[in-house]
Amino acid sequence: MSTSSPSPEPPRAGLPAARHALRAFATALTTPTRPGDPLLGNAARPWLRWLPYVVALAFTVSLLPTAIVVLSNDYGMNGGLAGALGVAQTVPLLLAVTRPLQTWWVIFAADLATALALTMSAPLPGPPYPWPAPTVVGLLALMVALGLRERRRTLVAVWLVTGAAGILFELFRSGDGDGTWVLMFVLSGVVLLVAGALRERGDARRELAEQATISEAERARRTLLEERTRIARELHDVVAHHMSVITVQADSAPYRLQGLPPEAAEEFGTIASTARESLAEMRRLLGVLRSEESERHGGPEKTPQPGLDQLSRLVEGTVRAGVPVKSALSRALGELPPAVDLSAYRIVQEALANVVRHAPGARTRVSVTPDRTGLTVLVVNGPPPRSAAPLETTGTGHGLVGMRERVRLLGGTLDTGPLPDGGYRVAARLPLAEPPTEKDPTPA
Template sequence: MIRPSSLPAPEPARGRVLRAVRQAPHLLAVELGTPTEPGTPLFGSVRSAWLRRLPYLVAFVFAVSLLPTTITLLSHDYGLDGGLSGALATAQVAPLLLAVTRPLQAWWVIFAADVVCALALIHADDVADRSWPWPPTAIVGYLALMVALSLRERGRTLIAVWLATGVAGVLSEAVAPDRINGTWVLLFVLTGVVLLMGATLRERGDARRKLIEQETISEAERARRTLLEERTRIARELHDVVAHHMSVITVQADSAPYRISGIPREAEEEFGSIAATARESLAEMRRLLGVLRSEEAERHGGPEKTPQPGIGMLPKLVEGTVRAGVPVELSLPGDRGPLEPAVDLSAYRIVQEALANVVRHAPGAPTRVSVTTAADGSRLTVLVVNSPPPAPSAPCAPLETNGTGHGLVGMRERVRLVGGSLDTGPLPDGGFRVAAQLPLSPPPAPVASPGPKDSDSV
């Protein structure tokens, strides 16, 4: 256990302030001494090609316009030697071309060149009544560099650059107080304003980009959740279809010894084993259904107990759609035979989703629903075509009982379930078409009930 007397005494507030002041130059040097790696150029992530080239064009315009202007200003107005004026002007202006990809490295070169230029102008002949320590061209180039720097570097780096600019101005006033005329204060203030505005724009752009990325992720997650929900719904509906066949197998296997006379003992045991296996399968399916329907039960207060629909219930569905304000024309095959439960249910759900989409997105549009069977009985064609909606009016309320709310996603999943194909898309006149091809397997051959001779031979 540590005694209270052994704990170090808290540092006084004055000591902490003095320590922070002593460490400030070191932290400033460290921050400015770690330039960022060259990354994506300004506007490098923009899709437009001319916008990606715009920063290079702006930097080129600044360099071409400032270089001769700076040479002329230093040599003629300030009376500096021509060779030295050209070297200093090149060092002050040429790095602007580098600022598009390496703004901090460009700042190091330009800042050093500005300081050297200020020292060289101390003993110039015609500097008495002119701007010092920063000539006008140096101020313009430095502010242009600050724009690029603020759009790329971190906040701490920007603060360090701003403070370094102020420190250079203060030192210049200490070195030659008789030459100073306040331009360093102007540059210090303008630098802070430009850096603040650029950092604000960059943070706003970063926030907007993150928001777009989050919306994209949310949209992908929403689509994935929609797909999983639709698959869960299909699984629940298929349970009812498969459970019916399993129940028939169980009843037939249990009743076989009573319906067929004279079967051997081994056959009775085999039928009993089949019935037991079928009952176990039904129990497993009911447990699986309980998991799948738990969310549905919480949402609606209980499991679904209504029979699964088929194309025989399409007239009732169309009637409800007509009441919602959508004129629908229905065409069904006249002599349709029994369909596989999965195909029958899928055909109904496809029509249901298509009509629900018409009610939501094209209220009042004339719609034609056609369900036909191929001549060879190999496939079932489901076609839903709607015309363009009439003139805008009061929107029709969508049918709450129509559709699963998953639209084309649900259609594709159901068509994929039975091995069919789906073709959807807009029409040239502004309508929309949904066409599904559902394969039909040939109906099983009827099993003849065994006669007396067959019973004796079993």
Template sequence: MRSERARSAARESLHALGTALATPTSPSTPLLARAPSRWQRWMPYAVAFTLVAVLLPVTIVVLIRDYGVNGGLAGALATAQTAPLLLAVVRPLQAWWIIFAADVLGAVVLMEADGTVGRSWPWTPMIVVGYLGLMLALGLREPRRTLVAVWLVTGATGFLFELVRPEYSDGIDVLLFVLSAAVLIIAHTVRSRGEVQQRLAEQETISEAERAQRTMLEERARIARELHDVVAHHMSVITVQADSAPYRIESLPDAAQDEFATIASSARESLAEMRRLLAVLRSDGSEGERAPQPGLNRAQQLVEAAVRAGVPAELSLPAELGEVPQTVDLSAYRIVQEALSNVLRHAPGAATRVSVTADEEFLTVLVVNGPSAEPASTLETIGTGHGLVGMRERVRLTGGTLDAGPLPDGGFRIAAHLPLTNMKDPT
């Protein structure tokens, strides 16, 4: 059990390290600056410090004992060839200029040294090791054009030295040329992969925002269509009442009859404008949505459908709710509908309770479900929260409030408070 946990932790750590290594950073930002843990962020410094700590004394000793270089000059060359590796963590290109110049100067010095014959030249083995570490830092930070230029300059310099003193050359310049190309290709591939992943993540974020915006607009259009049916009913009542007033009320003055005629005409014009608006809203092919809008009187049907789908749901609904405005009634129904749909998608088999209560000021809709009793579909494990967008739009329309969020036991709770006092029907 412990070994499995250790392997899992190691895999997660390597994954996080690879992601941070593949993520491009700005020139002034250290490598792995975006790694999640502190030890990963300090790793480039540790590697650079280790290289300097090992290569610096070894280079001094080799230059003095094997190549016969003066001690002071050997120390200066070794420091210039290794110490800038610490700078490579933040600014590898600037570090390359220093190290490359020191390497070229070292090759010139060794050209006249007594112990160079039979040994590696123009580059020493320590230069090759440090240079490859520098190429790794360059490949993770610099663009492709810079990497190609650095690689070509490295190869051309080694070739020129070989032309000057071919008897000293042992092929180490070719070895460095090939190995630096391999390291640069690997590092640049990792960096390119990180850039692609970053662009994909940004595109996914943009797409998700666009989907959420589109869902919100679609929900608003649907609400507007439903509101048309509600308001059109009241406008029709106003028109009928205004047209029939002269026949229902005896001895109605002529001025009053003219006023009622004006009201009826205005109501008919308003209905015509609303029908034109509805035609625009239904331009997406939803011409068939002409059935009467549902309300809480059909909430029991929603609960029964959820039970048939495998959700043990129950409904608590007062026998008499009193007068509920149509807009509030429709919004409450849609909230219950969406909440039960979310349970079916994300918590199949979870015990669910739907409660509707009302007082003089508010209608309260409460939908609470427990943790899922069975695994959710793989297609539904990642929720977008677009259902909650529609709920909030409806609650905002009525001037109410919505409280939605997870519960400590793994369930979910949705509580909507819809005002009744300011939403009474005009009739």
């Protein structure tokens, strides 16, 4: 006769779940939301920010004497005990503006002590039990602060604990109560529900406003990227196309045109070389304008930026364009900061380009002189010959604006303007050290 072994008992899955629920319940009652942050502290109007303090003070001042009188006269409690319990029930309301959950713990403990004292000594049936009228009013005022601050699970936990305490005291004095705990349970639930709904509505409106701000910023960023892409496309389709045509024509001119003198062939080669350099600069500019797109394909083309070491080539190209330029580049330049080196080159490049466009043939002097604190860049041209007509009679002014921006970013100074003899002067002072950071920079 075989005996069957007893089957193992199934694991008690309910115990871990109950333990987890109790832990979550305790966490909800002990973890406040944004402690120390006053109610309506982010309101735009000052009187709204002060309103919670005024309301809390009004409830405290009105409920403190009322609670003491009710406990001593209606319930026959000792004057000293009634005073202590009245203070414990009302004065902490002043803290409910910034720490409502901690205030609830203090006031609810005082309410429990009051109900326990009434259970032991109050002549019942008679006055309301277990919550006197001042206790109900004070707790409901505190529930408003809780609902405007705490999470939903915390509000549910507070409501259940309040109802459980009323049921417990009702069982102690069965038949003596008048249903005050039911009124308290219902009213506290309604107040917590309404205040919590108002808080959630305010949170939803703030989140919508934040999303609208983010969407607006993203829309502006997308518009900027689209504009940059459009500019890059125009540069590529128009300027780069014409520069490529110029390069091809200049390279092929000595082969297409028979009998060109050597000087003309060399000039065409110079034009082709200058056009190729311009195309390289254009390529770098397109890489910057299309940085968002090019980063996904390895980033824009990275080539060394020009500097003062290429200034002689820039002067030679200007001389070949018909402008007699005399340059004075100090040999004591040494190692310059990259930003200063590039900015000095660009300033000279823009100044010489302006001479070619507006004063062709004018004698020009370029000097770059360093000292201990900075770099001085000077480009001065005289009046153009009377027989030379300017290539451009008007300008957009973008070149001077660009020079000012470069100088301002480095913390330097720029002086430009016409000379009495009809020439023009561009003088820039670029500091070699980084400009000091201002605490409150003024927008340009």
